Amino acid sequence: MKLITRNTDYALRALCYIAEQEKDSVSVPEMVAALHIPRPFLRKLLQTLSAEGILQSFKGQGGGFTLAKDPEQIRLTELIRIFQGTVELNECIFKRKVCPNRATCRLKREIDAIEKDVLRRLSAINIASLTAHRRIRPKEGVRAR
Amino acid sequence: MKLITRNTDYALRALCYIAEQEKDSVSVPEMVAALHIPRPFLRKLLQTLSAEGILQSFKGQGGGFTLAKDPEQIRLTELIRIFQGTVELNECIFKRKVCPNRATCRLKREIDAIEKDVLRRLSAINIASLTAHRRIRPKEGVRAR
DNA sequence: ACGAATGATACTAATACGGTATCATTAAGT
DNA sequence: ACTTAATGATACCGTATTAGTATCATTCGT
Numbered sequence A, B: 001m002k003l004i005t006r007n008t009d010y011a012l013r014a015l016c017y018i019a020e021q022e023k024d025s026v027s028v029p030e031m032v033a034a035l036h037i038p039r040p041f042l043r044k045l046l047q048t049l050s051a052e053g054i055l056q057s058f059k060g061q062g063g064g065f066t067l068a069k070d071p072e073q074i075r076l077t078e079l080i081r082i083f084q085g086t087v088e089l090n091e092c093i094f095k096r097k098v099c100p101n102r103a104t105c106r107l108k109r110e111i112d113a114i115e116k117d118v119l120r121r122l123s124a125i126n127i128a129s130l131t132a133h134r135r136i137r138p139k140e141g142v143r144a145r
Numbered sequence C: 001a002c003g004a005a006t007g008a009t010a011c012t013a014a015t016a017c018g019g020t021a022t023c024a025t026t027a028a029g030t
Numbered sequence D: 001a002c003t004t005a006a007t008g009a010t011a012c013c014g015t016a017t018t019a020g021t022a023t024c025a026t027t028c029g030t
Helices: A006-020 A028-035 A039-051 A076-084 A102-123 B006-020 B028-035 B039-051 B076-084 B102-122
Strands: A055-058 A064-067 B055-058 B064-067
Touching: A006 A028, A006 A039, A006 A064, A006 A076, A006 B102, A028 A039, A028 A064, A039 A055, A039 A064, A039 A076, A076 A102, A102 B102, B006 B028, B006 B039, B006 B064, B006 B076, B028 B039, B039 B055, B039 B064, B039 B076, B076 B102
Parallel strands: none
Antiparallel strands: A055 A064, B055 B064
């Protein structure tokens, strides 16, 4: 049973790495060298983050990725949602229908409470809280090169 | 992302059902009728519980299953271990080796803390806490029929 | 002896996870 | 304009886990 899959883990590492660089953009080759993540896998993952609006990408020679949001705004729960779907520790078998079992529904309440707790704690984790120093991001849309 | 799989869920229901019956043993046909779990699936699951010492089984005509332990002693964490393996929300990618990433290790500490908390709360859940009333179990090895 | 139950075990189908491969598109540098 | 180095999009593959089925052997009450 895993709470965090490799996808999410790699994404976290990549995002932290990007956040820590004092650059305008970080390329895949650089991240492959630094993080030892399989190249095609990392690429797919970064593209997903880009499509989700977490990274901003720059195509062409000298291109790469940069954070599209403040590090504080990139939360672990969001990454889990992207790569692992909704956080539902529970998922009652009898969806929508009235649950016919008293014990099961009591269980559901318990698990729900635990889930809420886990989510609260997970959502406190973000890229800023995982990196030591803050990075000054360039202004919206501007990119000095 | 699921914390509890269907196996574990079904096992919980079956165990609660058995606990709630005031009988010496409960048969598979009865449970199939009551719980709507696919028969072969339920059978396999009960056999596993039997092999793990959680249920006691009686073969032959009129046979069935009964709890082998007090309901308080049958914990959710135990069922999760049986059907889903060790509870490890974390599982660092770099096992044994020194983790090369500062941010990742900070994450690991956080997740570890959350995991400990989840386990503590899950282990408080057991068959007794999920069923309304207590069942008076027959004495060790004795079975009036 | 028969029937109704569990024991043991092998098999199948669906899904998620981890990873690869390929071609298209874009933009910088010459 | 051409080349090159980067990302975009998309399809594919292998393995593990989960969910479920099928079959035959064994046991025991009647």
